[in-house]
Amino acid sequence: MESGVELRDVTKRHGRGAAAVVALEGVTAHFERGSFTAIMGPSGSGKSTLLQCAAGLDEPDAGAVWVGGVELGRLGEAARARLRRESIGFVFQAFNLLPALTAEQNVALPLRLAGRRVPRRDVRAALASVGLEDRATHRPSELSGGQQQRVAIARALLSRPATLFADEPTGALDTTSAREALALLRALHDQTIVMVTHDAVAAAHADRVLFLADGRIAGELPDPTPEAVAATMTRLEQ
Numbered sequence: 587m588e589s590g591v592e593l594r595d596v597t598k599r600h601g602r603g604a605a606a607v608v609a610l611e612g613v614t615a616h617f618e619r620g621s622f623t624a625i626m627g628p629s630g631s632g633k634s635t636l637l638q639c640a641a642g643l644d645e646p647d648a649g650a651v652w653v654g655g656v657e658l659g660r661l662g663e664a665a666r667a668r669l670r671r672e673s674i675g676f677v678f679q680a681f682n683l684l685p686a687l688t689a690e691q692n693v694a695l696p697l698r699l700a701g702r703r704v705p706r707r708d709v710r711a712a713l714a715s716v717g718l719e720d721r722a723t724h725r726p727s728e729l730s731g732g733q734q735q736r737v738a739i740a741r742a743l744l745s746r747p748a749t750l751f752a753d754e755p756t757g758a759l760d761t762t763s764a765r766e767a768l769a770l771l772r773a774l775h776d777q778t779i780v781m782v783t784h785d786a787v788a789a790a791h792a793d794r795v796l797f798l799a800d801g802r803i804a805g806e807l808p809d810p811t812p813e814a815v816a817a818t819m820t821r822l823e824q
Contacts, residue, residue: 590778591617591640591749596649598635609635610646611801619748622772622779624789626815627798628823633782634753636798640780641674641751642666654748671700675742675750675777679757681734683726689713690722693741704744712740716770732763739770743777750774752781756788764788786815797822 598610610632617623617640625633638644639651642658651658654673658666683692693712694704713719716736726734735755742750752771756764768791771779781792789795795807795815799822807814 590619590621590654591780592652593636593640593646594650594652596636596639596646596651598632598639598644598646600635608801610639613649613798613801613803615796615803617778617780619778620775621794622774622792623781624792624795624810625780625782625798626784626786626789626795626819627804628819631798631804631822632801633798635801637751637753637780637782641676641749642670671696672745673748675745675747677735677738677742677750677752677755679754681726681731681738681758683734683737685726688723688725689718689729689737689740692726692737693744696741697745708744712744713737715743716740730763731759732766735759735763735767736770739767743774747777749778749780752779752783754783755781756783756785786812786819789815 593613593615596610596613599606599608601607613636625636627633639646642653653669656669661669684695687695690709690713694709697704710719710722713722716739718733718736718740721729721733729737756767759767768788772791783789790810790812792810795810797804797806797818804822805818807818
C-alpha cells in the first residue's frame with residue numbers, strides 16, 4: 587500500500603493472564619488516502635484502541651499497521667515519533683491549548699518543541715485555513731470553545747500531515763461549533779481522516795462509518811446519514 591492507513595489482523599490486549607481484556611481481535615481495515623472515516627461502536631468496543639494502534643501511539647500484540655506505506659512495527663521508537671511528528675496530525679476532545687500562549691504560539695508549539703523553525707507566515711496561513719486569521723494574537727480565554735478547537739485543528743495541520751486522527755473532536759462543543767469544526771474536517775481533501783465519535787450527526791459528515799463491537803469490525807456504512815448511523819448503533823447496543 588503506497589498511502590493511507592491499513593491495519594491487518596490487529597489484536598490488542600490490555601492486562602495479562604486471566605485478567606487480560608481483548609480490546610481488538612483480528613481487526614483488518616483500510617483507510618484510503620484522502621478518505622474521511624468515522625469509527626463508532628458501543629462503549630468498550632475498541633474505538634480508541636484502534637485509533638491509538640493506527641496512529642502508532644500503542645503497539646498491537648499481533649498483526650501489522652501501515653501508515654503512508656510504512657509498516658510501524660519495523661520502526662524504532664525514535665523513527666515512530668518522527669513519523670508521528672511529520673506525517674500525522676491529532677485532534678482531541680480536549681483542545682490542549684496552553685492558556686498563557688496566543689493562538690499562533692499554540693499552533694507553532696509542537697514543531698518548535700521538536701526543534702523545528704516555524705515561519706510565522708506558515709502559522710498565519712494555518713490559522714487562516716480555519717478562519718481565524720484575525721485571532722492570531724488572542725489567548726484561549728479570549729476564544730470560544732469552537733474557536734479553540736479550530737486553533738487545535740490549525741495546529742494539527744501546520745506540518746501538512748498526510749493523516750489526521752481525531753478522537754471525539756466535537757465532544758466538548760455546542761451544536762453550531764461542532765458543525766463548523768466538522769465542515770473544516772470535511773473540506774480536507776488531501777488528508778486521510780480517521781475520526782472516533784459517539785455522535786451520529788458527526789459521523790454522517792464522513793465518507794463512511796466503520797462500526798466496532800467487542801473489539802471486532804461489526805460492519806460499515808457508506809454515504810452515511812444520521813438516521814442510518816443511529817439505527818445501526820441501536821442494533822449494536824442491543
